[in-house]
Amino acid sequence: MTTWITICDTCKRTGWEKTGMEKTDGEALAEMVEVASTGVVDVKTRRVSCTMGCDRACNITVQASGKINYSLGTFEATKCVANAIVEYAEKHAASKTGQVPYREWPQDVKGHFVSRHQPLPD
Numbered sequence: 001m002t003t004w005i006t007i008c009d010t011c012k013r014t015g016w017e018k019t020g021m022e023k024t025d026g027e028a029l030a031e032m033v034e035v036a037s038t039g040v041v042d043v044k045t046r047r048v049s050c051t052m053g054c055d056r057a058c059n060i061t062v063q064a065s066g067k068i069n070y071s072l073g074t075f076e077a078t079k080c081v082a083n084a085i086v087e088y089a090e091k092h093a094a095s096k097t098g099q100v101p102y103r104e105w106p107q108d109v110k111g112h113f114v115s116r117h118q119p120l121p122d
Contacts, residue, residue, distance in 0.1 A: 002042055002062040003064040003093035005085060007033055008045040011057035013076070025077045029058045032082035040086060042093035056114060062089050067098030084108030 011026030021028070030047050037043050053059040062085075063069040070092075075081050081098030084106035091100040098119075102110075 001064050001066070001099045002044055002094065003014070003062060003067075003098075005033055005037065005043065005045045005089050006061040006063060007045060007047050008049070008053065008057070008059045009049040010049045011051075011059055012052070013057050025058050028061075028077035029075060031080065032077060032079055033085055035062070036079070036082040036086040037089070040090060043086060043089045053114065059114075060085060062092050064092065064098060066119050067092070067095070068119060069098065069117040071117070072109060072112040073114045074112055081108050 007026065007030040009026040009030045010024055011029070013025045016025060030045070034045050037045050051059045051061065051071070053071070053073050058075040058077060059071065059073040060075070061069060061071050087106045088100065088109045090096050091104055
């Protein structure tokens with residue numbers, strides 16, 4: 001079953017306007033996650049404009065039908081972070097319920113979980 005990584009491409013970390021970046025932090029993270037997920041089986045990405053988590057920018061969600069879904073935030077747009085997000089999504093995809101044991105979480109996602117969403121009833 002496919003796990004989706006949804007990336008907010010409008011996220012701007014505090015002080016963004018002073019950095020001179022041409023892209024938002026969310027756009028930069030989205031590009032890195034898209035590259036990191038290329039060729040990964042059962043993981044797809046999509047961008048959305050605003051997940052309403054501005055205080056915790058940069059934000060993503062990890063979702064799959066019939067599984068527990070997660071919101072994560074306060075990420076920096078780095079390749080290490082992007083790789084960790086994709087690695088976590090792979091483990092989510094491989095899990096029957098969407099739960100991934102803490103000991104298997106990549107280091108760069110630890111401390112970034114915001115909320116867990118139970119699957120919708122059938």
